[in-house]
Amino acid sequence: MTVELLLQTLLSGILFGLVYALVAIGLTLIFGVMDIVNFAHGEFLMFGMYAAFWAFALWGLDPIVTLPLTTLLLFAVGVAVYRLVIRRITDAPMLSQIFATFGLMIFFRGLAQYLWKPDFRSVDHTIVAGKVAFAGLQFGLPQVVAAGGAVLTTAAVWAFLRFTRLGAALEATAADKEAAALMGIDAQKMFALAWGIGAACAGVAGALLATYYPIFPEVGSTFILVAFVLVALGGFGSVVGAFWAGILVGIVEVMGGFLWDPAYKMVLVLSLYLIVVWFRPQGLMGKA
Amino acid sequence: MSAPLLEVRGLTKRFGGLTANEDVGFTLREGEIMGLIGPNGAGKTTVFNALAGFFPPTSGTILLDGAPVEGLPPEAIAARGVARTFQIVRIFRSMTVLENVMVGAMLRHRAVPKAAVVARETLDFTGLGRRAHDPAAQLTVAEQKRLELTRALATGPRLLLLDEVMAGLTASEVQEAVELVKRIRDRGIACVVVEHVMEGIMPIADRMVVLENGRKIAEGPPAAISVDPNVIRAYLGEGYLAPGP
Numbered sequence: 282m283t284v285e286l287l288l289q290t291l292l293s294g295i296l297f298g299l300v301y302a303l304v305a306i307g308l309t310l311i312f313g314v315m316d317i318v319n320f321a322h323g324e325f326l327m328f329g330m331y332a333a334f335w336a337f338a339l340w341g342l343d344p345i346v347t348l349p350l351t352t353l354l355l356f357a358v359g360v361a362v363y364r365l366v367i368r369r370i371t372d373a374p375m376l377s378q379i380f381a382t383f384g385l386m387i388f389f390r391g392l393a394q395y396l397w398k399p400d401f402r403s404v405d406h407t408i409v410a411g412k413v414a415f416a417g418l419q420f421g422l423p424q425v426v427a428a429g430g431a432v433l434t435t436a437a438v439w440a441f442l443r444f445t446r447l448g449a450a451l452e453a454t455a456a457d458k459e460a461a462a463l464m465g466i467d468a469q470k471m472f473a474l475a476w477g478i479g480a481a482c483a484g485v486a487g488a489l490l491a492t493y494y495p496i497f498p499e500v501g502s503t504f505i506l507v508a509f510v511l512v513a514l515g516g517f518g519s520v521v522g523a524f525w526a527g528i529l530v531g532i533v534e535v536m537g538g539f540l541w542d543p544a545y546k547m548v549l550v551l552s553l554y555l556i557v558v559w560f561r562p563q564g565l566m567g568k569a
Numbered sequence: 570m571s572a573p574l575l576e577v578r579g580l581t582k583r584f585g586g587l588t589a590n591e592d593v594g595f596t597l598r599e600g601e602i603m604g605l606i607g608p609n610g611a612g613k614t615t616v617f618n619a620l621a622g623f624f625p626p627t628s629g630t631i632l633l634d635g636a637p638v639e640g641l642p643p644e645a646i647a648a649r650g651v652a653r654t655f656q657i658v659r660i661f662r663s664m665t666v667l668e669n670v671m672v673g674a675m676l677r678h679r680a681v682p683k684a685a686v687v688a689r690e691t692l693d694f695t696g697l698g699r700r701a702h703d704p705a706a707q708l709t710v711a712e713q714k715r716l717e718l719t720r721a722l723a724t725g726p727r728l729l730l731l732d733e734v735m736a737g738l739t740a741s742e743v744q745e746a747v748e749l750v751k752r753i754r755d756r757g758i759a760c761v762v763v764e765h766v767m768e769g770i771m772p773i774a775d776r777m778v779v780l781e782n783g784r785k786i787a788e789g790p791p792a793a794i795s796v797d798p799n800v801i802r803a804y805l806g807e808g809y810l811a812p813g814p
Binding site: 337444445446449451452453455456457459461462463464465466467468 | 621622623642643644647652653655659660661662663664668672673675676679680681684720721724786811
């Protein structure tokens with residue numbers, strides 16, 4: 282076992298962890314603003330991947346080229362899901378909310394199977410194909426681009442929340458929607474915005490993943506479990522927390538597979554999760 | 570004489586079989602301070618909730634500058650210049666003091682830097698300026714109440730609804746709060762003040778409205794209200810009515 286191999290594995294873990302983080306920040310944003318757990322979040326990712334795939338298969342457009350459109354499309358999907366379904370269950374008991382988003386998950390998977398068949402698809406050539414060599418290490422260019430895109434998107438969402446009027450309004454709604462209403466903030470609009478941004482993040486992740494990851498109706502399930510771990514690990518509602526948790530989980534996952542056995546990598550990830558929630562139930566960056 | 574800023578007519582609110590407000594009416598002019606008092610459960614907060622748009626009244630009219638606003642959602646009423654505080658403080662705990670007030674200031678100032686300037690000025694006005702960059706959750710209860718008031722002021726209201734801003738404060742803090750309400754009034758902002766702390770409200774109110782069991786039982790200047798037999802009976806019971814001079 283050489284240092285280079287170790288470093289290679291470590292960095293691959295970080296690259297993949299950054300994409301995990303991007304899926305999770307959408308989830309944590311929706312949860313933070315509305316206190317609703319979106320079980321259908323992995324399906325937003327799946328829709329993002331299929332949007333990229335079909336633009337490629339039908340018109341030969343590269344997923345990276347269509348990324349802005351995929352993002353907009355998923356933003357619209359998120360807003361539509363909010364307006365058609367979530368709006369009706371905002372104040373419903375938690376069990377109804379769980380059933381609603383869980384039901385959406387099953388519906389979206391079924392819809393994808395019906396419309397696009399359960400086959401594994403892939404985008405077989407892309408402008409980001411190839412490898413990058415760096416200090417004796419080698420990485421797939423799609424993975425590097427995906428990680429870079431994930432970092433940029435996460436930073437953009439963070440800056441939006443931190444420095445803009447709408448971001449402040451979102452945070453105020455998350456903290457206390459009635460007090461926010463007294464400041465002239467329409468909670469319905471903020472909820473729709475949170476769903477739009479949340480789904481758009483998953484859309485960006487989907488488009489980036491489409492350059493190197495197989496595309497199939499259940500692809501969301503691979504990511505959603507890890508995304509839930511990141512949301513809890515980072516602290517519910519914390520975008521920055523989900524980002525660091527993504528990197529951590531990415532590292533644990535590949536190092537576990539590398540040092541122990543790939544079959545057990547999720548054991549390590551979930552053990553890490555258990556340890557953190559045991560000693561710090563509010564998550565790494567959450568407020569007690 | 571100009572039209573009243575606020576005119577409430579026949580305000581009635583029922584929750585199932587419970588009548589929280591029945592046929593309540595009063596008017597408020599610009600720059601006036603009105604005290605709204607009454608025993609616990611008299612329906613004072615229900616009046617505030619209806620005025621702020623938290624729920625539509627069962628019947629009755631609320632006119633702001635002569636235009637009906639009853640049944641509008643809180644964000645629309647805030648945009649028309651009504652702000653309120655809560656009996657139990659509801660600040661944005663995850664934000665700093667300045668950020669809390671900025672959210673209020675953003676109602677009238679869409680540019681973030683401008684909202685920050687306005688928030689800073691408002692904090693200096695209410696005396697919280699030195700706490701601007703502290704997390705809101707770290708303030709004392711008295712400061713949190715003041716923060717909530719500052720946030721409400723930052724929305725640029727013409728009518729401010731203050732729900733027990735003086736409860737639980739020490740005597741000197743009550744005095745500071747009284748001075749602050751006066752200075753707010755001097756800015757031309759009308760205030761409706763719900764208060765149990767009589768030494769807080771009596772010296773500053775131009776007029777008092779007294780509720781009992783959801784109905785208005787008295788209205789008038791503070792000096793007259795404090796000797797009104799109906800009011801004394803409502804607060805203390807029949808036995809405390811003075812037998813006369």
